[in-house]
């Protein structure tokens with residue numbers, strides 16, 4: 117198997133690339149190192165990938181045809197080739213202020229990628245979707261059969277559109293497609309715009325942390341190594357046309373998550389309780405039985421181990 121992995125300098129792309137390279141898979145990484153968050157962090161991740169002889173980096177933008185073509189040229193075609201499409205504009209909150217970024221990167225960018233998969237006869241496409249596509253559901257457990265045709269954020273809408281487009285490409289052209297709905301991923305080398313990073317930074321700077329939803333939110337926090345294992349399994353299994361949840365399957369209170377950060381830092385956070393942000397949801401809780409059945413997915417890490425791993429990385433990386 118040879119993989120073209122978009123978003124290789126991103127949080128999940130970096131961990132997934134590491135895992136693939138460690139098992140001897142050749143990876144062509146593609147990323148534009150955009151400044152949505154500190155690009156130095158992306159450079160540091162990419163530097164580590166470049167230490168592997170099986171890794172080739174193409175710097176480019178999904179919506180630049182020549183740049184994307186050069187990455188596909190390095191991948192080649194045939195049954196053993198895969199595209200792992202993780203590059204996207206993420207962040208529900210960012211989508212409220214900058215919808216145009218989501219239309220460009222997530223709708224146009226995705227179309228550019230999937231169309232090349234078809235034209236160049238790539239063996240299969242695995243792409244990132246999100247738990248955000250579920251919006252606010254009354255069901256306690258989010259399973260793949262629930263209706264997701266009403267979206268509450270532009271971010272979720274773009275990812276749902278990707279799932280629909282992948283279904284059409286499978287039915288019309290026979291392209292093998294697996295969409296993975298990730299649930300709140302966290303861990304070392306994480307994203308500076310996400311809660312865990314923001315909390316850790318604020319607590320260490322003795323600034324108050326913003327707790328949205330008045331502290332009532334619950335999330336199925338998923339450790340990044342478990343996600344990387346699930347993505348790798350999806351690339352290997354290469355299912356015909358599926359959308360699959362990848363979560364921990366163990367929903368936690370946001371306040372418990374914060375408590376663990378406080379314990380690790382040995383410092384109590386000053387908390388500013390705020391209402392829910394528009395486009396956000398109160399609770400996510402993944403039914404991961406489909407991933408267990410089809411991908412042999414078996415997540416291992418709970419927040420009791422995952423948060424200390426993140427905090428240890430953060431303190432050593434930033435020397436704080």
Ligand SMILES: NC(=O)c1ccc[n+]([C@@H]2O[C@H](COP(=O)([O-])OP(=O)(O)OC[C@H]3O[C@@H](n4cnc5c(N)ncnc54)[C@H](O)[C@@H]3O)[C@@H](O)[C@H]2O)c1
Nearest residue numbers: 123125126127128148149150177178203204244246298301
């Ligand atoms: N982290 C999570 O909790 C989470 C949850 C659900 C879904 N996802 C999805 O998983 C994927 C990876 O997320 P992440 O957390 O690693 O985000 P990330 O922002 O760290 O990684 C995305 C990478 O894609 C690159 N990129 C974005 N637009 C690009 C473009 N037009 N051309 C080339 N490169 C581009 C960015 O530079 C970045 O390095 C995304 O599709 C995201 O929507 C993430």
